[in-house]
Amino acid sequence: MAENKHEQLEQCEYMCVHKEVVDKLVDNMPPDEILYDLAELFKVFGDSTRIKILYALFESELCVCDIAQLLGLTQTAVSHQLRVLKTNKLVRFRKEGKNVFYSLSDEHVRGIINLGMEHVEE
Amino acid sequence: MAENKHEQLEQCEYMCVHKEVVDKLVDNMPPDEILYDLAELFKVFGDSTRIKILYALFESELCVCDIAQLLGLTQTAVSHQLRVLKTNKLVRFRKEGKNVFYSLSDEHVRGIINLGMEHVEE
DNA sequence: AAAACATATGAATATCTGTTCATATATTAT
DNA sequence: ATAATATATGAACAGATATTCATATGTTTT
Numbered sequence: 406m407a408e409n410k411h412e413q414l415e416q417c418e419y420m421c422v423h424k425e426v427v428d429k430l431v432d433n434m435p436p437d438e439i440l441y442d443l444a445e446l447f448k449v450f451g452d453s454t455r456i457k458i459l460y461a462l463f464e465s466e467l468c469v470c471d472i473a474q475l476l477g478l479t480q481t482a483v484s485h486q487l488r489v490l491k492t493n494k495l496v497r498f499r500k501e502g503k504n505v506f507y508s509l510s511d512e513h514v515r516g517i518i519n520l521g522m523e524h525v526e527e
Numbered sequence: 528m529a530e531n532k533h534e535q536l537e538q539c540e541y542m543c544v545h546k547e548v549v550d551k552l553v554d555n556m557p558p559d560e561i562l563y564d565l566a567e568l569f570k571v572f573g574d575s576t577r578i579k580i581l582y583a584l585f586e587s588e589l590c591v592c593d594i595a596q597l598l599g600l601t602q603t604a605v606s607h608q609l610r611v612l613k614t615n616k617l618v619r620f621r622k623e624g625k626n627v628f629y630s631l632s633d634e635h636v637r638g639i640i641n642l643g644m645e646h647v648e649e
Numbered sequence: 650a651a652a653a654c655a656t657a658t659g660a661a662t663a664t665c666t667g668t669t670c671a672t673a674t675a676t677t678a679t
Numbered sequence: 680a681t682a683a684t685a686t687a688t689g690a691a692c693a694g695a696t697a698t699t700c701a702t703a704t705g706t707t708t709t
Contacts, residue, residue, distance in 0.1 A: 417590070417592035417593075417596075417626075420593055420596070421589070421590040421592065421593050421626055421628070422587060422588070422589055422590070422593055426586065426587050427589075427593065427597060429586060430583055430585075430586050430587070430597065431597065433585070433586065434579075434582060434583070435582070435644075437575075439644075439647060439648070440575055440578050440579055440582065441575045442647045443575075443578055443640070443643050443644060443647050444572070444573055444574055444575040444577075444578045445573075446643050446646060446647055447569050447570075447572035447573040447578070447643055448569075448570070448573030448574075449573075450565075450566070450569035450572075450573070451566055451567075451569040451570030451571075451572070451573040452566055452570075453559075453562055453563045453565075453566040455566075456562050456565055456566045456569070457556075457562055460556060460557070460562065461552055461556070463552075463555070464548065464551060464552050464555065465544060465548050465552070466544070467543070467544055467549075468539070468543040468544070470539035470543065471539075471542055471543050471544055471549065474539075474542070475549060475552065475553065494646075504539075504543055506543070511646075513642060513645060513646040516642050517639065517642050517643060517646070518565070520635060520638050520639050520642060521565050521568050521569060521639060522557075522561075522565060523635060524568060524633075524635040524639070525561060525564045525565050525568055526561070
C-alpha cells in the first residue's frame with residue numbers, strides 16, 4: 406500500500422465544465438431540505454400498491470374496503486398505505502358512519518402520474 | 528378463538544360506492560405491468576442523491592467528477608446512481624477521452640421534477 | 650510499457666420499507 | 680350492553696436499497 410493518499414482527491418483535479426457554468430449551477434440548486442422533501446414525495450409514488458390506490462381514486466372517492474376488494478389487497482395493507490398517502494397530502498378523507506371515504510387531494514397527483522405514464526409508455 | 532372464520536371476508540360485504548362506478552374503474556385501470564413500471568420510474572426519483580444529480584444536470588451536461596465535487600459525494604456513489612438513472616433512461620451520456628459527460632435524456636424528467644416541486648413548495 | 654487518471658463494478662453492510670399478524674378503536678345494529 | 684362491522688395501528692419479519700471499500704476497466708501521458 407502506498408503512503409497516505411489523503412492528498413489525492415477522489416474527483417478529477419479540475420472542473421471539466423467551465424467554472425462559470427458550475428457556479429451558476431450551485432446558485433440555482435434548491436436547498437438540500439427542499440430536494441430531500443422532493444425525493445420523499447416521489448418515494449410515495451414509487452410503490453405499485455400506492456400507485457394502484459391513487460389510480461383507483463382517479464374516477465371517484467372510495468372507502469377502504471372498496472379499494473381492498475378492487476385491487477385484491479388486504480384491508481391492513483391498504484390502510485397502512487393510505488396513511489402514507491394521507492401524511493404526504495396526496496389523498497384526503499371523509500368519514501361517514503363506519504366508513505372512511507378517500508379521494509385525491511389535488512390535481513398535482515393526477516398530473517404527476519400522467520407525466521410519469523407518458524414516460525413509461527414510450 | 529371462534530370457529531374457522533374463513534368465510535368472513537376481510538372487506539365489507541358490499542361495495543360502498545355504486546357498482547357501475549367501480550366497474551368503470553376496473554376497466555380504466557392500466558394493466559398491472561404498466562403500473563409496476565410506473566412505480567419503478569418514480570422510485571428512481573425517490574432518492575435525494577439522484578434528485579440532486581438530475582437537478583445538477585438541469586443547466587448543462589457534467590462529467591462524473593464534476594457532479595461528485597459539486598454535490599459533495601464520492602465518485603463511487605455518483606457512478607452507482609448514474610447507472611440507475613441510465614438504466615431508466617433518465618440520463619444519457621457521451622464519452623470524451625477519459626471523461627464521461629452525462630445529461631438529461633428528455634424533457635419529461637424536467638417536467639416531472641418541476642411538477643413535484645410545485646407540490647412540495649405548497 | 651508504465652504511471653496516472655476517470656469511471657465502473659462487485660461484494661458487504663446498514664438502513665429502510667411493505668406486508669402480515671394480532672389487536673385496538675370507533676360506529677352501527679340488535 | 681353486546682355483537683358485528685369498518686378502519687387503524689404496533690410489532691415483527693422479509694426483501695429492497697444506498698453507501699462504502701476494494702478493485703477492475705479503459706484512456707491518456709510520459
